[in-house]
Amino acid sequence: MSDDPSPRQAPARTLFLGSGGFAVPILEALAGAPRIDLVGVVSAPDRPSGRRAELTPVPVTRRARELRLPLLQPDRIRSPEAVAEIAALRPDLGVLADYGQIVPAAVLSIPPHGILNVHPSALPRHRGASPIAATIEAGDPIAAVFLIRMDEGLDTGPIVAGTSWSLAGDETAPALEAEAARRGAALLIATIDDWLAGRRPAVPQSTTGVSLSRPLRREDGRLDPTRGATALERQVRAYQPWPGSFVETAEGRLIVHAAEVAPGLPSDAPGRIEADGSGLALTTTDGRLRLTDVQLAGRRRTDAASLRRGAPALAGQPVVLR
Numbered sequence: 001m002s003d004d005p006s007p008r009q010a011p012a013r014t015l016f017l018g019s020g021g022f023a024v025p026i027l028e029a030l031a032g033a034p035r036i037d038l039v040g041v042v043s044a045p046d047r048p049s050g051r052r053a054e055l056t057p058v059p060v061t062r063r064a065r066e067l068r069l070p071l072l073q074p075d076r077i078r079s080p081e082a083v084a085e086i087a088a089l090r091p092d093l094g095v096l097a098d099y100g101q102i103v104p105a106a107v108l109s110i111p112p113h114g115i116l117n118v119h120p121s122a123l124p125r126h127r128g129a130s131p132i133a134a135t136i137e138a139g140d141p142i143a144a145v146f147l148i149r150m151d152e153g154l155d156t157g158p159i160v161a162g163t164s165w166s167l168a169g170d171e172t173a174p175a176l177e178a179e180a181a182r183r184g185a186a187l188l189i190a191t192i193d194d195w196l197a198g199r200r201p202a203v204p205q206s207t208t209g210v211s212l213s214r215p216l217r218r219e220d221g222r223l224d225p226t227r228g229a230t231a232l233e234r235q236v237r238a239y240q241p242w243p244g245s246f247v248e249t250a251e252g253r254l255i256v257h258a259a260e261v262a263p264g265l266p267s268d269a270p271g272r273i274e275a276d277g278s279g280l281a282l283t284t285t286d287g288r289l290r291l292t293d294v295q296l297a298g299r300r301r302t303d304a305a306s307l308r309r310g311a312p313a314l315a316g317q318p319v320v321l322r
Contacts, residue, residue, distance in 0.1 A: 011037035015091035020098035029185035120180035127155035134213035136238035158202035228286035248320035258293035279304035
């Protein structure tokens with residue numbers, strides 16, 4: 001006779017939806033969870049990439065293939081064909097992270113336990129497409145990962161669980177994304193049994209403090225010297241690796257991979273590349289943005305002192321504004 005008074009339950013048939021790098025640790029955690037049976041992974045189609053336009057998988061697709069998981073790659077998840085394929089998997093639960101498409105009601109209603117979204121922000125702050133970048137650019141003192149039961153809104157569903165931690169103020173987007181993914185995977189695994197058993201309520205989000213982060217575009221990476229050095233230093237950290245940060249000069253586009261805030265000089269006029277010690281700085285309305293890791297178009301990535309020696313005409317140039 002068993003000492004366990006509770007009956008053994010079959011693993012929950014689980015569907016995972018994800019595309020980007022943030023989602024990979026969460027997929028891996030689900031794949032190793034004993035009470036989870038991953039019956040399908042929904043990810044983005046392979047897309048042409050590089051000069052040869054070779055078909056390239058997104059990170060989740062690549063990892064799903066390595067794990068030999070059933071894979072669906074619909075162009076449009078709301079298409080009748082995609083909805084039918086997902087329904088045929090008969091999932092009990094869905095989990096979504098960094099997927100990239102709006103999930104329609106027809107898919108949300110398929111799993112009896114709903115679809116849990118692993119979202120890396122302190123909801124309702126930084127809903128939307130770029131919460132990691134928004135957290136850094138806003139200078140938030142904390143970061144967070146929340147699990148929400150998805151509804152038809154954009155990250156508006158009720159909160160199932162959450163965790164937060166303090167930021168040092170020097171995080172880059174890739175580093176913060178990796179930390180958020182690690183914590184999000186752990187939070188999901190710690191929560192999922194209680195959610196499936198009905199022991200974890202979903203609490204509506206607050207109606208105050210709502211903000212929305214939008215998809216980033218290449219032009220967003222342009223450094224605007226009227227914003228001030230502190231804001232621009234955050235931008236440089238927030239916009240890695242996409243869209244990056246840059247200024248246009250007479251010597252070509254100058255990409256800024258890393259920078260720091262430095263005091264300005266009384267003679268500074270905002271919007272110029274000036275000599276700064278042995279290196280270079282961008283003058284702003286509020287101090288200087290000292291350039292520490294840079295790359296001039298057509299040249300190798302280097303430190304500002306080396307670039308200044310190789311392109312001495314940069315010092316003293318105005319940047320090209322929009």
